[in-house]
Amino acid sequence: MRANHPNLKTAAVEKSSHREYFNIAVSVDCVIFGYEDKELRVLLIKSDLEEFSGLFSLLGDLVRPDEDLDAASYRVLKERTGLDDVFLQQVHTFGAVKRHPSGRVVSTAYYSLVNIHNHKLNIDCHDLHWHPVQTIKKLAFDHKQILDTCLNMLREQIMDHPVVHNLLPEKFSLRALQELYEAILGTSLDRRNFRKKIALKSWLSELDELEEDVTHRPGKLHKFKTKALKISAPKKN
Amino acid sequence: MRANHPNLKTAAVEKSSHREYFNIAVSVDCVIFGYEDKELRVLLIKSDLEEFSGLFSLLGDLVRPDEDLDAASYRVLKERTGLDDVFLQQVHTFGAVKRHPSGRVVSTAYYSLVNIHNHKLNIDCHDLHWHPVQTIKKLAFDHKQILDTCLNMLREQIMDHPVVHNLLPEKFSLRALQELYEAILGTSLDRRNFRKKIALKSWLSELDELEEDVTHRPGKLHKFKTKALKISAPKKN
DNA sequence: ATCCAATGTGTTCTATAGACACAAACCTAT
DNA sequence: ATAGGTTTGTGTCTATAGAACACATTGGAT
Numbered sequence: 001m002r003a004n005h006p007n008l009k010t011a012a013v014e015k016s017s018h019r020e021y022f023n024i025a026v027s028v029d030c031v032i033f034g035y036e037d038k039e040l041r042v043l044l045i046k047s048d049l050e051e052f053s054g055l056f057s058l059l060g061d062l063v064r065p066d067e068d069l070d071a072a073s074y075r076v077l078k079e080r081t082g083l084d085d086v087f088l089q090q091v092h093t094f095g096a097v098k099r100h101p102s103g104r105v106v107s108t109a110y111y112s113l114v115n116i117h118n119h120k121l122n123i124d125c126h127d128l129h130w131h132p133v134q135t136i137k138k139l140a141f142d143h144k145q146i147l148d149t150c151l152n153m154l155r156e157q158i159m160d161h162p163v164v165h166n167l168l169p170e171k172f173s174l175r176a177l178q179e180l181y182e183a184i185l186g187t188s189l190d191r192r193n194f195r196k197k198i199a200l201k202s203w204l205s206e207l208d209e210l211e212e213d214v215t216h217r218p219g220k221l222h223k224f225k226t227k228a229l230k231i232s233a234p235k236k237n
Numbered sequence: 238m239r240a241n242h243p244n245l246k247t248a249a250v251e252k253s254s255h256r257e258y259f260n261i262a263v264s265v266d267c268v269i270f271g272y273e274d275k276e277l278r279v280l281l282i283k284s285d286l287e288e289f290s291g292l293f294s295l296l297g298d299l300v301r302p303d304e305d306l307d308a309a310s311y312r313v314l315k316e317r318t319g320l321d322d323v324f325l326q327q328v329h330t331f332g333a334v335k336r337h338p339s340g341r342v343v344s345t346a347y348y349s350l351v352n353i354h355n356h357k358l359n360i361d362c363h364d365l366h367w368h369p370v371q372t373i374k375k376l377a378f379d380h381k382q383i384l385d386t387c388l389n390m391l392r393e394q395i396m397d398h399p400v401v402h403n404l405l406p407e408k409f410s411l412r413a414l415q416e417l418y419e420a421i422l423g424t425s426l427d428r429r430n431f432r433k434k435i436a437l438k439s440w441l442s443e444l445d446e447l448e449e450d451v452t453h454r455p456g457k458l459h460k461f462k463t464k465a466l467k468i469s470a471p472k473k474n
Numbered sequence: 475a476t477c478c479a480a481t482g483t484g485t486t487c488t489a490t491a492g493a494c495a496c497a498a499a500c501c502t503a504t
Numbered sequence: 505a506t507a508g509g510t511t512t513g514t515g516t517c518t519a520t521a522g523a524a525c526a527c528a529t530t531g532g533a534t
Contacts, residue, residue, distance in 0.1 A: 023302045026261045026332075026343050065260045065341055069332020093330040093345045095263075095306020104302055106263050108330045193523065216479040217530040430492060453510040454500040
């Protein structure tokens with residue numbers, strides 16, 4: 001244990017004498033959620049590390065020296081999905097010494113919500129795919145834990161913030177919205193209570209259009225009034 | 238923009254070819270809250286950086302290569318206060334390129350709650366002091382923003398988790414508890430509603446002892462049943 | 475015309491939040 | 505001992521939100 005407590009200046013400025021502090025790499029990992037076939041999905045890539053062969057991992061990259069942390073997660077997202085007008089939120093930073101087998105990497109996790117169908121997918125490299133969240137048992141590194149943490153955050157936030165608009169088409173029925181909530185929460189919801197609760201939030205505008213191509217009575221279409229890209233105040237109501 | 242997306246292995250293992258990614262320093266900053274004279278306080282240190290002379294800053298340090306991120310914040314806390322059985326919680330990671338004038342530093346903020354009177358303060362270096370939170374207008378670097386973020390987190394969490402036991406003596410009156418909540422929240426609370434709400438949480442045991450040395454009718458003393466050091470599930474009820 | 479499947483709607487019950495008042499207890503000063 | 509001061513301890517009313525729950529209506533399909 002050092003007798004004195006060097007502050008940031010000491011170590012950050014006099015790099016030569018404290019070189020060892022830069023042996024920590026900084027990365028971001030993005031939990032990119034999508035929604036398809038009434039299932040919540042997450043964008044994964046086949047891990048190419050020897051130790052984790054066969055496993056998938058989240059999308060991440062090292063943060064560049066001239067790049068803000070948030071910008072790095074935006075970059076990863078844009079490189080992979082071509083989208084840049086999406087919801088993106090920092091969740092937690094994972095910094096265990098041994099979390100990465102190849103060296104010390106501190107990684108900040110973000111989650112985002114994108115419309116699987118909207119984006120001009122850069123899934124040319126077909127190691128990428130949208131995997132149903134429910135069926136994920138194991139991921140490379142500590143990525144399963146990161147996924148779980150982000151999923152919990154998502155589940156908390158959808159009740160207070162209209163973030164899920166990113167996962168739906170412009171116009172949607174209340175039933176489609178409820179199915180999305182059920183997919184995210186992993187539970188079933190009472191239809192009447194759900195509609196009441198959503199109505200109270202005043203997030204939606206009711207349109208004069210009806211569903212089409214349904215084999216039953218069509219419901220009215222709705223759309224979100226707001227398009228929040230970030231949760232400004234991470235508070236409860 | 239790179240054509241391919243190097244993954245962590247590429248950059249973290251082959252250090253020689255990606256040395257630049259290690260020019261980011263990783264640090265922790267601790268927002269250490271205390272409570273004295275019915276005021277919420279935070280432990281600050283006089284910044285010795287030229288540009289910020291006269292300003293105070295939070296307690297932080299670089300993360301060591303062989304040290305977990307959480308462990309680094311525990312270490313900072315222990316070095317400064319001598320305490321290691323305290324509540325400590327990660328809040329957010331700040332990673333703007335220009336947040337630190339001396340170089341690129343990504344810093345993860347933690348907040349903790351300690352009893353100002355309990356600890357054998359390592360405040361021998363008397364640049365340290367407990368500053369009332371209310372009167373803090375400006376801090377070095379982005380530390381004011383970090384403080385605000387942590388204070389918001391604290392305010393959210395005290396309603397759902399019995400974390401404030403760290404700020405009180407073993408035995409306390411309900412009035413003392415309410416004054417603490419009012420100091421943290423920056424508002425005044427209705428006494429009856431406060432007692433009712435606290436009773437509902439079942440966090441406290443009522444003792445058979447009374448306050449002493451008060452100039453009025455003494456209240457019953459209470460103590461916390463649990464001593465949570467970490468918030469296990471960062472969920473709402 | 476009938477069947478089918480989903481829409482659209484309201485009440486009851488329970489729990490929690492907020493506003494609000496008064497009697498009892500202990501201390502102090504006389 | 506008595507009276508005055510200050511705080512404790514307690515309960516009701518109202519409003520709001522969550523959870524459980526049923527039925528008539530609509531449009532499509534046959």
